[in-house]
Amino acid sequence: MRTVRTTFLAASALLALAPLSARGGELAIEAHGGYFDMAAENSASALFDSTGGATFGGAVRYTFWRGAFVSAGARTFSKEGERVFVTSPSSPVQKLGFPVSIRLTPIVLQAGYRFRAGHLIVPYVAAGAAITKYEETSEVAGESFDESASKTGFTGVGGVEVGRGIVRFGAEVGYTTVTGAIGSDGVSKVYGEDDIGGLHVIGKIVLAFGGR
Amino acid sequence: MRTPTAFVAAIALLVGPAVIAVSAPDGEVIRAVSTPRGPVPAPSYRDGEVIVTFRAAAETRDVERALRAGGGLEARRSRGASPRFLVTLAPDIGVPEALDRFSRMPEVEFAEPNGIVRRSQAATFKPDDNFYRYQWNLTQMNAERAWGIQKGKSSVAVAVLDSGVAYEDYTDPRTRQAFRKAPDWGDTRFLPGYDFVNGDAHPNDDEYHGTHVASTIAEATNNGLGMAGLAFGCAIMPVKVLDQDGEGTFFDVAEGIDYAAEYAEGGEKPVKVINMSLGSEGTSQTVKNAIDRAYSGGVLFVAAAGNSGKGIVEFPANLPNVLAVGALDSRKEKARYSNTGADLDFVAPGGDCDRDDNADGVRDCVFQQMPDERFVAIGRHDVFCYCGLDGTSMATPHVAAAAALLFSQGFTEPASVRAALEQTAERLGGAPADGRNDTFGYGLVLPAAALPGLGLNTGPRK
Numbered sequence: 001m002r003t004v005r006t007t008f009l010a011a012s013a014l015l016a017l018a019p020l021s022a023r024g025g026e027l028a029i030e031a032h033g034g035y036f037d038m039a040a041e042n043s044a045s046a047l048f049d050s051t052g053g054a055t056f057g058g059a060v061r062y063t064f065w066r067g068a069f070v071s072a073g074a075r076t077f078s079k080e081g082e083r084v085f086v087t088s089p090s091s092p093v094q095k096l097g098f099p100v101s102i103r104l105t106p107i108v109l110q111a112g113y114r115f116r117a118g119h120l121i122v123p124y125v126a127a128g129a130a131i132t133k134y135e136e137t138s139e140v141a142g143e144s145f146d147e148s149a150s151k152t153g154f155t156g157v158g159g160v161e162v163g164r165g166i167v168r169f170g171a172e173v174g175y176t177t178v179t180g181a182i183g184s185d186g187v188s189k190v191y192g193e194d195d196i197g198g199l200h201v202i203g204k205i206v207l208a209f210g211g212r
Numbered sequence: 213m214r215t216p217t218a219f220v221a222a223i224a225l226l227v228g229p230a231v232i233a234v235s236a237p238d239g240e241v242i243r244a245v246s247t248p249r250g251p252v253p254a255p256s257y258r259d260g261e262v263i264v265t266f267r268a269a270a271e272t273r274d275v276e277r278a279l280r281a282g283g284g285l286e287a288r289r290s291r292g293a294s295p296r297f298l299v300t301l302a303p304d305i306g307v308p309e310a311l312d313r314f315s316r317m318p319e320v321e322f323a324e325p326n327g328i329v330r331r332s333q334a335a336t337f338k339p340d341d342n343f344y345r346y347q348w349n350l351t352q353m354n355a356e357r358a359w360g361i362q363k364g365k366s367s368v369a370v371a372v373l374d375s376g377v378a379y380e381d382y383t384d385p386r387t388r389q390a391f392r393k394a395p396d397w398g399d400t401r402f403l404p405g406y407d408f409v410n411g412d413a414h415p416n417d418d419e420y421h422g423t424h425v426a427s428t429i430a431e432a433t434n435n436g437l438g439m440a441g442l443a444f445g446c447a448i449m450p451v452k453v454l455d456q457d458g459e460g461t462f463f464d465v466a467e468g469i470d471y472a473a474e475y476a477e478g479g480e481k482p483v484k485v486i487n488m489s490l491g492s493e494g495t496s497q498t499v500k501n502a503i504d505r506a507y508s509g510g511v512l513f514v515a516a517a518g519n520s521g522k523g524i525v526e527f528p529a530n531l532p533n534v535l536a537v538g539a540l541d542s543r544k545e546k547a548r549y550s551n552t553g554a555d556l557d558f559v560a561p562g563g564d565c566d567r568d569d570n571a572d573g574v575r576d577c578v579f580q581q582m583p584d585e586r587f588v589a590i591g592r593h594d595v596f597c598y599c600g601l602d603g604t605s606m607a608t609p610h611v612a613a614a615a616a617l618l619f620s621q622g623f624t625e626p627a628s629v630r631a632a633l634e635q636t637a638e639r640l641g642g643a644p645a646d647g648r649n650d651t652f653g654y655g656l657v658l659p660a661a662a663l664p665g666l667g668l669n670t671g672p673r674k
Contacts, residue, residue, distance in 0.1 A: 040668070043668055044668075047667065047668055083664060083665040083666060083667050084665055084666055085622075085623060085628050085631075085632055085665040085666055086628070086666065087625070087627055087628045087631040091625065091627065091628065092624065092625060092628075094622055094623050094624050094625065094628055094665075095622050096621050096622040096623075096663070096664070096665040097621065097622055098664060098665070100667045100668070100670075102668055134669075136667055136668050136669055136670055138667050138670065140361060140663070140664040141334060141335040141360045141361040142334040142335040142360065143334035143335075143664070145664060145667055145670040146670075147667075147669055147670050181669070182668055182669040183669070184669060185666075185669050185670055185671040186666045186667045186668050186669040186670050186671050187666045187667070187668060188668055188669050189669075189671070190666070
């Protein structure tokens with residue numbers, strides 16, 4: 001909930017900058033949907049039988065000088081599986097039937113550059129910080145095994161945006177690395193994986209206001 | 213077993229009638245009638261009360277009329293603004309009937325039972341067996357929490373290589389000896405075993421040791437009778453390799469291992485654990501080969517460290533593919549007879565029949581059902597008691613049962629069961645959190661800690 005509130009406040013702050021668009025800046029609101037593939041692939045495979053899944057989110061972007069922009073956004077990704085036991089990275093995974101779920105919520109603050117601004121197809125790149133909240137919940141016969149942590153990592157993305165009007169579409173590929181949130185216990189310790197980041201491939205719907 | 217016949221506190225069961233004689237150490241005899249009973253389910257709502265919420269537009273007059281018509285004797289309105297009432301029903305009106313009445317009234321938004329909420333807590337299971345209170349050993353292993361998670365599955369079997377098990381009513385046609393099934397097996401499942409001492413398919417117990425050991429693993433539990441077993445839902449395969457004097461040979465032990473490990477039904481090999489509450493000061497390549505072969509086939513071995521109090525673990529417990537088990541007394545201290553050494557893996561309750569540290573009026577043996585030694589001595593195998601023994605023989609089946617619970621939960625690899633038990637054992641005697649010492653090994657086995665396994669970044673409770 002705090003993550004949602006933080007994102008809302010960040011978006012509100014950027015929206016408050018909307019009048020700046022009258023001075024040449026462009027404000028855009030983005031809705032995201034796509035696929036996220038966890039960097040901790042062995043751990044994810046052990047618990048969830050797959051490493052990726054759907055991710056959803058949104059962002060607010062302000063292009064303030066030529067193609068230079070800043071953005072703030074958030075996504076969410078969750079997986080459900082079951083607790084397991086594994087002795088070593090090469091040993092078989094033994095499923096124990098107790099449900100476990102995780103949720104990753106990265107808040108992404110980026111700065112980037114949009115090439116060929118004003119054209120029909122606009123490529124862009126960006127990099128920044130990903131403040132990622134990690135939540136794990138599971139219950140074994142009434143006993144909770146819950147964990148929550150927030151860590152800051154790095155993210156880099158590249159994509160294209162298509163369209164000139166208010167409504168545009170885009171596609172983006174990016175990679176986030178956030179180390180240290182896991183790896184101290186559980187299967188992530190067995191596999192020596194401590195990164196809750198990963199690869200995302202998303203589509204975007206963009207509502208842009210102002211600008212040239 | 214350290215003292216074969218020394219059970220200081222004997223709890224004797226007279227086979228046949230459901231009357232049990234309990235002999236306390238001071239000789240006092242208490243007679244009680246055994247009445248098997250199941251657990252009483254807790255009600256999910258308070259009887260005689262319903263919660264009724266009226267529509268906001270309902271008039272006070274209509275509300276009062278509705279409360280009476282629904283069977284209400286008195287009603288307490290919510291302290292808040294909500295038109296919600298806790299209705300106490302007339303004695304002749306049941307909750308379902310009242311709910312039916314209220315739900316038909318147009319001024320009622322909804323009505324429901326006054327459900328009972330309870331504090332959230334980890335599930336436990338306390339059996340009702342009438343001598344369970346003497347099983348300090350199961351309390352020491354936090355068995356009630358383990359049972360809250362897993363009680364054992366009959367598809368998982370523990371082979372007990374021992375003096376046999378009193379598992380059937382049978383008269384030996386050669387000797388005319390009559391064997392009876394021990395009284396507290398309940399629904400415990402037995403796989404077809406074998407008697408390698410006498411060469412037949414009836415591995416009955418002509419001593420008592422094997423029945424006691426098997427009962428620690430799977431004596432019928434929560435049947436209002438006798439004692440409990442730690443993995444009472446699991447199956448037992450009786451394999452007789454020790455004679456009536458408690459002695460056997462390496463050849464028969466190897467034969468027993470091969471038999472248990474190779475037994476299959478429906479394409480599955482149900483024996484996941486082999487318990488060997490036996491030991492030797494010698495060694496045997498024949499036995500080692502049989503163990504290594506079975507271990508690679510997915511069978512976990514658990515064996516007794518020995519009762520001489522020496523700093524060396526006996527064979528076969530000292531083999532790499534065998535979990536060596538030492539004994540604790542009720543104080544959670546090393547039992548004075550228990551062997552120690554670099555090959556010791558774990559400790560578990562083995563008891564000490566010379567002590568009563570928990571002051572329950574009964575010596576701190578490990579108590580289970582078994583053929584009454586006094587009758588065995590005169591050649592009878594049809595009289596049973598709930599009797600106490602001590603020794604690393606008694607500690608060993610606690611670990612075998614813990615392993616069987618893990619296999620029941622979904623563990624498939626002996627190495628994983630071993631690793632899980634190592635990681636979650638209660639360290640004793642100053643052993644490091646990630647290590648062991650020669651007195652307690654990795655410590656006291658705690659199946660409840662091992663059963664939850666691993667999440668992404670959550671391990672078992674330490």
